[in-house]
Amino acid sequence: MKKIALAALALTLAVPGVSLAAKVKIGFINTITGAEAPIGENLTNGVTMALEDLKKKGIDVELIKEDDTGKPEKSLSAFEKLATRDNVAGVVGPYTSACANAVASQADRYKVPQVIPAAAKEEITRKGYKYVFRLNAPADVYSSVLMDAIMTVDKPKTIAYVYANTDFGISTVKTAKEYARKLGIREVADEKYLKGAPDFRSTLTKIKTLKPDLVFMVSYEVDAITLMRQSREIRLTPKAFLGAGAGFTTAQFLAQKMISNLVFSSTQWTEDVNWPGARNFYNRYKAKFGKEPSYHAACAYEAMIIMAETAAKNGGNREKTRAGLKSGQWNGIMGEVKFSDYAGYTNQNNHPMLVQQVQNGRYETVYPAKFATKNPIYPFKW
């Protein structure tokens, strides 16, 4: 009996990839300081949980963390360091669209596989890079899924856009406009704003005079709160407020009961969706970090699991890891994941986005129907 066990142990040790002692070096570029740091923290925490779970599966990850402070040039130098000096098997990150886009251009040059967890800018996976893989849905889905949800209850005629003057904001609205045109919704206002501005009152007043059916907003973090507070101040009352991404999906936004009620938002992930382990991830995260995870945490978790498992299986070989990512298939807290080529995208996971609405102080998934927990409430009222 002892002999068999020993033989089995020897065998596992001899076969690379299945080895229990496999230690795989993964780089993780994230925004740890700077204005995007609060969301960056979600990614960090997601990755921390991923490392714990990987350890349970016998995959020991040597994680090399790099902080890009949200600046593309820092992201680039971090990536070069990981690729050349640290010799990592693969890289997870960076977080923001601008950084991820900059780094993606270098992944093919250094032949380092990269899994982008949560950056939405479409171009990132549209340039045919072989080493760049994206887990989350790109920016066009943020807007189309929201409009699809509204189309199930009404035929709106006009729309106003208010969005942050960032890569994410601009690319999301660009595709939103194309989609709205297809649906026959007329644009009445297009307002870009500088991230972090304290006063949107005159912009919102201008929109109020145009009486749009829908107000479509793209904001990071707390700008969403400022925008909604000032909308309430001036009583801007469209039939629906649509929030694409980040700022409208945070626990902080939810906590602002006076202004968050009935706002629709699109998200990559919710805790009540029926993807394997989603609820469990939420509960564990909350117990461990004392706050609720945003979708970024789930994205980063899954991205790290996928990258580390694939790299470990291929003994840290970059080329084999790339091939493994390309051919692999996963089903975890982000639902089914497969990196495929479609509609001009390369190595893009065709991730189904969700629409949630704040109802009685809770995010409820209201669209698509197969994932929904509640019906949407429409039209909006203060």
Added chain:
Amino acid sequence: MTLFLQSLISGILIGGVYALIGIGLTIIFGVMRVINFAHGDIMMVGMYMTYFLFTLFGIDPFVSVLVTIPLMFVFGAILQKLFINRILGALPQNQILLTIGLGLIMSNSMMLAFTSDYKILTTSYSSSSYRLAGLSVSKPLAISFLITVVITAALYRFLMKTDTGQAIRATAQDREAAQLMGINVKWMSILAFGIGASMAGTAGALISPTYYIFPQVGSAFTLKAFVITVLGGMGSIVGATLGGVIIGVVESMGAAYISSDWKDVVVFAIFLLVLLVKPSGLMGTSRT
């Protein structure tokens, strides 16, 4: 017309808070000829103070200025005594480095202590407004504007009418002459930095109910304060007040009539125009 009036009101009200930030910077510059690049960070400290007074002790942000003003005064005075006083005669770039360094230390210590999470102060009036003939006047902005007016008036009176105020102004006009007249200029500098810091802290307190708080919030306001001060004329309190309101209104009008991403272009175009015509700023007197 509604749009015009609405933008004008919002602009003036937000301009009041800008003015307060600018006044703090201009007093410090006037008396010491030091450009305080830590100004926004001092404001950030005031914001955190307001936040904790509200969440821990339930003191309303607008009432808490009564606590914030003296505390921030002491904070500023200590900064001046320990650091700034040592470099008053130094090269300008050394002064800039020192204030930038102090600012970095402040924002990073805050990040260590309270993480980089955004703190949001929610009061019952955070998103409410008064309605006046079809216009809405933001309640928190209106109250903060009133407080700004009171503080500015009091400060102006202090500087114009009291002996200490005159001594501060004398130091600002000519440091050496003031010293020869028996004014303790080091003490005046401490006083001036204290006042500057308490103005910045107050601005932070006043903006807290409608904005949000995080360790890096300062840098944007440092830049704004700088523009306001230069526009109004370095060292001039009336100039900074005027500069603040002008910038507030221009931003608001720019957003309403051009577009929100062009509003800063409008601000800087006007800024450059003023400097072209009057290089010392609106109320500034040219100095060599």
